[in-house]
Amino acid sequence: MARSKNLAKWLISGPPLLYLIFFFAIPTALMAFAAFRFPGDYGGLLPLIGADPATGKTVLLVNSQNWHDYLTLDNFARFFQEAVYVELFIKSFGYAALTTLLCLGMSYPLAWLIARSPKKWRDLLVLLVILPFWSNFLIRVYAWMIILGPQGYFAKVVNMALGWIGIAPQQFLFTPFAVIIVLVYVHLPFMVLPLYANLEKHDMALLDAAQDLGASRWQRFWKVTWPLSLPGVYAGAALVFIPALGIFAVPDLVGGTDGIMIGNLIKQQFLDSRDWPFGSVLSIMLTLSVLLMAGFMTMLGRGGKRNAL
Amino acid sequence: MHSKQSKWLWGASLLVYAFLYMPLLIVVVYSFNDSKLNAEWVGFTTQWYGVLFNDDQMLTAARNSLLIGVTSSFFATILGTLAGLAMYKYKLRLLPVLVLTPIAIPEILMALSLLMFFVVLNFSMGYLSIGLAHIAFSIGFVAIVVRSRLQGMDESLVEAARDLGASPLQAFWQVTFPLILPGIIAGALMAFTLSIDDFVITYFVAGAGASTLPLQIYSMLKIAVTPEVNAISSLLMLLTLALIVIAAKVAPGALRASH
Numbered sequence: 240m241a242r243s244k245n246l247a248k249w250l251i252s253g254p255p256l257l258y259l260i261f262f263f264a265i266p267t268a269l270m271a272f273a274a275f276r277f278p279g280d281y282g283g284l285l286p287l288i289g290a291d292p293a294t295g296k297t298v299l300l301v302n303s304q305n306w307h308d309y310l311t312l313d314n315f316a317r318f319f320q321e322a323v324y325v326e327l328f329i330k331s332f333g334y335a336a337l338t339t340l341l342c343l344g345m346s347y348p349l350a351w352l353i354a355r356s357p358k359k360w361r362d363l364l365v366l367l368v369i370l371p372f373w374s375n376f377l378i379r380v381y382a383w384m385i386i387l388g389p390q391g392y393f394a395k396v397v398n399m400a401l402g403w404i405g406i407a408p409q410q411f412l413f414t415p416f417a418v419i420i421v422l423v424y425v426h427l428p429f430m431v432l433p434l435y436a437n438l439e440k441h442d443m444a445l446l447d448a449a450q451d452l453g454a455s456r457w458q459r460f461w462k463v464t465w466p467l468s469l470p471g472v473y474a475g476a477a478l479v480f481i482p483a484l485g486i487f488a489v490p491d492l493v494g495g496t497d498g499i500m501i502g503n504l505i506k507q508q509f510l511d512s513r514d515w516p517f518g519s520v521l522s523i524m525l526t527l528s529v530l531l532m533a534g535f536m537t538m539l540g541r542g543g544k545r546n547a548l
Numbered sequence: 549m550h551s552k553q554s555k556w557l558w559g560a561s562l563l564v565y566a567f568l569y570m571p572l573l574i575v576v577v578y579s580f581n582d583s584k585l586n587a588e589w590v591g592f593t594t595q596w597y598g599v600l601f602n603d604d605q606m607l608t609a610a611r612n613s614l615l616i617g618v619t620s621s622f623f624a625t626i627l628g629t630l631a632g633l634a635m636y637k638y639k640l641r642l643l644p645v646l647v648l649t650p651i652a653i654p655e656i657l658m659a660l661s662l663l664m665f666f667v668v669l670n671f672s673m674g675y676l677s678i679g680l681a682h683i684a685f686s687i688g689f690v691a692i693v694v695r696s697r698l699q700g701m702d703e704s705l706v707e708a709a710r711d712l713g714a715s716p717l718q719a720f721w722q723v724t725f726p727l728i729l730p731g732i733i734a735g736a737l738m739a740f741t742l743s744i745d746d747f748v749i750t751y752f753v754a755g756a757g758a759s760t761l762p763l764q765i766y767s768m769l770k771i772a773v774t775p776e777v778n779a780i781s782s783l784l785m786l787l788t789l790a791l792i793v794i795a796a797k798v799a800p801g802a803l804r805a806s807h
Binding site for chain 1: 556557558560561564565567568569570571572574575578585588626627628630631633634637638640642643646647649650652653654655656657658660661662663664665667668680681683684687691716741744745747748752761762765766769770773777781784785788789792
């Protein structure tokens with residue numbers, strides 16, 4: 240009995256486990272290891288296994304005497320020594336944080352409205368938020384390339400208005416401004432959904448009680464609704480901030496030279512400079528940042544829950 | 549009582565809905581614009597759809613996308629359903645980590661580690677590497693949907709079946725499986741959409757010869773945007789809508805399960 244139960248357990252969890260070990264865990268470990276290696280002559284990684292010059296046999300080239308020719312910490316040193324890299328990290332954090340804040344500001348009224356509308360409407364209103372998000376990601380970016388483009392109506396109208404107050408015409412596409420708008424656009428549903436899920440559960444009697452006790456509308460929001468909604472806010476913030484931090488396609492398409500982010504730098508190291516070890520270092524730094532932020536948000540989320548109780 | 553607040557809320561919300569839909573609407577409208585530039589409305593035409601249907605590269609890419617989408621979502625659904633079941637039934641340590649991390653980390657990390665993996669193994673990159681990668685990132689999404697469906701299921705139904713003499717396997721196929729089927733369908737649709745839409749991972753593991761729709765669209769956006777992009781975009785949106793309608797008809801619980 241116990242044996243067949245064990246067998247069932249392995250039959251069920253074995254296939255996905257093996258698949259993910261093979262196509263996720265091992266590749267990830269490989270990347271972590273690559274950060275300590277040297278780039279090969281034609282890009283990629285300096286091989287650790289190769290033909291022994293004396294015998295011609297395939298052997299492990301690295302050994303206890305020559306390991307420092309094959310393994311190094313220099314890639315990490317380079318990251319911290321050159322200010323451009325750290326600056327780009329800080330800039331990307333700023334972009335992701337601004338995106339998160341804008342998403343929050345736009346999502347809050349919407350999530351509140353959906354949570355407070357009649358039950359039969361809620362599913363439809365939520366569906367209307369998700370629907371655009373089901374169209375291809377690149378199409379959504381492209382739509383903004385049309386809107387923000389120099390010939391588009393947005394640029395014309397805004398530049399006309401700027402002209403009246405005596406400011407020279409501005410370019411919108413291929414700027415950090417475009418990056419932020421598009422980042423907000425592609426991440427908005429990730430903020431609306433957890434916020435809505437949270438706000439839907441609020442007990443409206445609390446707001447009535449606050450009102451009876453003389454609280455103004457703002458006071459009711461800041462003292463009751465906002466603290467109660469913090470777990471939803473942190474969940475949404477994590478869902479927006481983390482993907483926004485590592486994105487490369489949006490800056491690539493609408494960011495121009497000023498709008499690039501960490502993702503673009505990483506891509507560049509892998510595809511253009513072909514310096515995989517340094518690319519891996521950047522990837523590891525990105526992963527660490529993400530883990531740090533995720534941990535931070537979970538901590539805040541717990542704090543939020545405690546405040547709410 | 550809340551009337552003033554409601555007006556304000558409705559106003560703000562309508563603006564956000566407009567923000568969500570206006571860009572897509574513009575793409576559709578411009579797909580009928582009789583101009584090579586996506587700037588001003590000149591006149592109505594359907595020529596860009598004609599151009600699209602004569603573009604062999606685009607048609608091949610569409611076929612590849614569909615083929616990869618169907619096959620990879622098929623395997624991802626099986627593996628993801630198993631993962632969802634395992635996470636629900638057993639106390640496991642490693643599996644949940646492996647299932648959930650790919651969803652949580654930025655896509656580019658998974659893309660590059662797979663790129664290195666395939667290169668180091670000397671695996672020739674193409675449709676197979678794309679498919680294998682798509683399965684890997686879809687498993688987690690299917691697993692989450694299936695697990696949440698299992699968590700919402702009334703366990704006593706399975707116990708009742710067992711009391712009536714059903715074997716564990718019978719109880720699974722006759723009770724559990726039909727109950728979680730909408731979740732499995734939702735997961736399959738999700739895996740399919742993820743595969744059809746994926747750009748980042750596909751971009752890195754595609755190798756030189758392989759192309760999918762997103763790769764094709766990306767290269768058009770990078771090199772030469774013609775209104776043909778509007779046409780293909782509009783058709784893709786139509787396809788997505790159709791999929792959602794079908795999902796709502798086939799498995800009424802599926803849409804709810806997916807969010």
